[in-house]
Amino acid sequence: MKFAVVVFPGSNCDHDCYHVLSEVLGVDTVYLWHKEQDVGEIDCIILPGGFSYGDYLRAGAIARFSPVMQAVRDFACKGGLVVGICNGFQILTESGLLPGVLLPNRGGRFICQDVYLRVENTDTPFTSLFSPGEVVKIPIAHQQGNYYASSGAMEKINNENRVLFRYCGPEGETGVRTNPNGSMDDVAGIISEKRNVLGLMPHPERASEGMLGSVDGKRVFQSVAKWLEEQKHGNK
Amino acid sequence: MKFLGHVTVTLKRGVFDPQGVTVKNALHNLSFSETEAVRTGKYFEVVMESANPAEAEKRLNEMCDRLLVNPVIECYRCHVEPAEEMESAT
Incomplete structure (x- = not known):
């Protein structure tokens, strides 16, 4: 089993992810350097947090066209597991590997704090060790984490049980008070239609x-x- | 022929614009009480070499669709003009 952590210019959670995977x-x-055109023999690719390409234009918009992303796209299309964390989630939505977009936080400010998340679906490769x-x-640290999708797209995501994590309070309650950034339907993390691509704003590597x-x-x-x-x- | 393309990108109606709201509030604080709404956006100037205006406009639209604009949340308007004047000005 082999994991790869993609490094874009401006990634800054790549070492944290690498540390958790290899050491913990x-x-x-x-x-995996952003200029690589081939991912090689890899089982899971992590797109780490940070500010790839300075977040110029829109967060993730330039990273999407880097050579490695074509390889990541091919890998994902073949069913390979991809996890995009924070900026990685933004790159996945810009790439069209996940629906929707991450808008600036509703309050307009960068938010760095622990948040509670409710695990909504445990029948996935990413959440099987949680209970429903x-x-x-898990902490968040972002300026643009306000998930938005067209109402049709959001309905489809909900119907297909593709929201894995929602922002909530300590008892699992959801609502305006426990939603830190204005995310539609309290979305903190979603998976792709084929269930092999996960994007989430919270940083699991900072809670390991x-x-x-945590x-x-x-x-x-x-x-x-x-x-x-x-x-x-x-076995599966 | 050289052309200068102008692109204005704004958030679609219905997409919340926290920057716009903050600017509106600041205008109110400065007693511009007539301000009803502010929407922020982005503006690009693209200097480009093209055979004719129609071709330049077509390519500029492609640039918008592929990179400059995220159609999930943004819309844009763009036009091109001959760039000679700008060159002589610099």
Whole structure:
């Protein structure tokens, strides 16, 4: 099993992701430079957070055309697992690998804080180690995390149970008060139609070690590792 | 022939524009009480080489559709003009 963390100019969570995967989980992990045209023998690709290409034009808009993204697109089309975190989520929506767009936060400010998330669907490669409806604590750090999709697109996402994480309060309650950025339907993370591409604004790699306050995020990566292991042994 | 393309990108109606609201509030604070709404946007100037105005306009629209504009939330208007005047001015 091998993970790859893509490095764009301006990525700044690439080392955190690499650390969690290689040191905390102990899985084989490599960096993938944005000029690579071939992803090689990889089982899961992480698009990390940061400010790829300075967030010029729109967050993720330039990264979308980097050589590696064509390879990531091919990889995803073949069913490969892709996780876009924060700026990675923005890149996935700009690339059309996920529907919708991340608008500037409703309050207009950069928000860096722990948030509660309700796990909505655990029947996916990314959330199998959570329990349905479980409330977890993972930090966010973004200026543009206000998820928006056309009403038709949002309805389809909800009907297909593709929202994996919603912003909520400590008891799992949702609403204006617990929604930090104005995201439509409290969306914090969604998956693609084929269920192999995840985009989320919270940073699971910043909640993967006890000394950092929460280990809830670690289970996202562990779920992926478990799913890949099961695939290998043909259990699914 | 050289052309100068002008592109104005704005958020679609119905998409919330926090910057616009903040600017509107600031205008109110400055006693521009007649301000009812402010929408912010982006403006691009693209200097381009093209065979004729129609071709330049077609290419400029393609640039908008592929990169400059995200059609999920944004709309745009654009036009081209011969760029000779700008060159002599500089």
